[in-house]
Amino acid sequence: MEDAPHSGTAQPHIEAALQSTSDAIQALSALDHGVEVDDDAISEADSGYSEAALSTASITSSVFDYEEEYGRSYHAFRRGKYVMPNDLGEQERMDIHYHSIRLVLDNKHWICPFKDPKQIIDIGTGTGIWAVDVADDNPETQVLGIDLSPIQPTAVPPNVEFQIMDCEEPWDMPERFDFVHTRLMNGFSIKSWPYFYEQAFASLQPGGWVENQEFEVVFGCDDNTIPPDSACVKWANLWNEGIEKFGGTGRCYPDQMKLQMEAAGFINVRIESFRMPMGTWPRRKRLRQAGELNLHGFYHGVDGLSQRVFTKALGWSVEEMEVMCAQVRNECLDRRIHTYFPIYVVYGQKPLANHP
Template identity: 60%
Template sequence: MASSSSSLPEEPPILSTVDLEIRDTSGYASSDSGYSEALLSTASITSSIYQYELENGRTYHAFARDKKHVLPNDEIEQERMDIHYHSMRLTLEETHFFAPLQTPPGPRMILDIGTGTGIWAIDVADEYPDAQVIGADLSPIQPSAVPPNLEFQIMDADEEWNFSQKFDLVHTRLMNGFSIKSWPFFYEQAYKSMLPGGWVENQEFDLAFMSDDGSLSPSSATQQWLDLWNLGISNLGLTGRCDPEYMAREMATAGFVNVSIRAYKMPIGPWPKDKRLRQAGLLFLVGYLEGLSGLSLRTFTYGLGWGVEEMEVLLAKVRTEVKSKKLHCYVPVYVVTGQKPEGAAT
C-alpha cells in the first residue's frame, strides 16, 4: 500500500507556477484519425451526439439530458481530466495497469471504458504498439492525431456492449458510481467481451477526503462540501464513493477469478515528504480547484436544489481551505483486478 507522510516539505511548490507537461501528439499524422472508417459509416455516431447542452455556462454531452451524468465535457473539464490523469499515474507508481500482461507478448486487445480525453489510451497504445487499443466514451472529445493502433468509439457503458472484438484487458479509471451506474452490469458485460485469461481492472478513487493527523475538521467548509456533494449525488441515484470489497464481490459473482485489491493514498496538496507523492498531490489539488465548479454544479442544483450563487459562496470557502498548508488530506484510491478463467468459453 502506498504511504504518505503528514509532514510538509520545507519549500512546497507554488501553485501559480505549476508547469504541467501536456502530451504533444504532433508526432502523429493528422490523417491518423482515431475513429475507424467502419465506425464513422454506421449510426453509432449521429449529429445529435455533437449537440452539446449548455447549462450554467458549461456544456454536457448529448446523452446527459437526464441530468444524471454530473460532469461537463467542455475544455475546462477536459483539462481537469488530464491533470488528474497525471496525479493518478504518479499515485499508482507510474503504472498504467497492474494486470499481469506486461511481459511478452503483452496485451493484444485493450478496451478503455470512459476514456475521456483518451490520454490513458494514447499512452498505452504508445507503450504497446503491437496491441489494438479502443477507447470508449459518451463524448467525442478525444484528439484526432493518435497512434495508428488506437481508435475511439462512442458508447454508453450502462447499455449493452456490442464489440465485435474480444479483449484481454478491460480498464476503467476514475469512473466511480457517478459514471458507472451498475458495477454488476459492468462486470457482466466485461466478462462476455473478454478473451479467456483476460483481465478487468478498475482504478477508482473514493470521494471521501481523509486526514491521518486530524487536520480536516468536521466543521470545515471542505467537509461540509463533501457531505453535501455526497448527499446530492445520492439524491440523483448515484454515488461518488468507492467500495472495493463490493466491487471485488461483484467481480467474483460475474465469474472472474484471482480477484485482488490494491489500496493507495492520493494526496490533496503538496504536503507529503516523498517527491513523487508531493507532485501527485500538487497536481490533484490543481485539478480539484480547476474542476470544483463543474463537479458541483449539477449535484448541487439538481441533487440539492441549491442556487448557483449560494453554491459558489461555499466553493470559495473550500478553495481557500484546500490551498492552506495546514490541511493534510488524501483521497483513497483502489485498484480492483480480476481474471476471466483460462478455460472459460469465449
C-alpha cells in the same frame, strides 16, 4: 514550526503551482502506497475514429450538439446521464488528474499482473489520454476507447480508435479483448457494477483481465489536521448526497466490487489501495508532485463538479453553490491540512477455457 494559514486571494499560490505543473508531469518514478508528511513542506496524425465506430454509434451532428448550462457545456449523447461538463475546462481537469493518478500508481498504466496486451478497451476514456499513452507504449496493441462525449483528439497513434458508446448498454463484443480498463467511473457513469462485470466478462478472452481504478470522494486525514468544521468534508458529504439522487455514488466499496466481480465469474480478484494527496504536504517528492496536480485540478474543477449536483439534485441556488466552492478552495490551500482521496484498484481475471 508551522506556517500560518493562507489568507487573502488564492491566485498567487495557484499561479506558482501552474509554473511547476509541467515539471511534475515529466518526473514520474517510484513511490510506496502510503503518504508520509513532509514537515519541511510547510515553510496529437491518424484519425482516432474508425468508420465502423462511427457507424456503430450512429454519430450525427446531434452528438456534438452539446447542452449549455451555467456557462458550461455537457454531453449530448444519452443527454443528462453524465452530470459533469465536457468543455475545455473539464477536459483540462481530467488530464491533470490523469497525471496525478499516474504518479500515485508508480507510473503504471495498470496494477494487475497483465502482460503482452493485444486488444484493450478503455471504458469512459474521457479525453483519451490513457488510451493514447498505452498505445504509444505498446505499438503492437490495439486500444479502443469509448465514451459518451466525442472529446478525444484525432491526431493519435494508428493503433488507437474511439467510439461513442454507453457502457451501461450491451457491448456486443464477445471475447474480443484481453484487458478491460476503467478509471474514475464510480458515481459518474457506472450505476451497476454487476452489469458492468457481466459485460466485461463476456467481452474478455479467456485469461484476460479487468481492472477498475476508482477514487472515493471522501477527504481522508490520518493526523487530525483537518478542522472539525471542514468545508471540504461538508462539500464531499453534500456531493455524495446529490450524486445518490442521480442514481450513482461517490463512495467506493472495494470489498463489494470484489464480491460482484467474483459473482460474474472472475478469479484471482485483488484489491489494492492508494492515497491521492491534496496539496504539497507529502514528504516523498513523487507524492508531493501528485498532490500539487490534484490540488490544481480540484481547485479549478470543483465548480464544474458541483454545478448540476448542487443545483439540480440538492436544490441550491447558483450563488449558494459558489459560496460553498469558494470555502472549499480556500481550505484546500491551507498546507497545514493533510488530506487525501482514497484510491482503490480492483482487478480480476477471466478463467482460462480449461479452468475447473
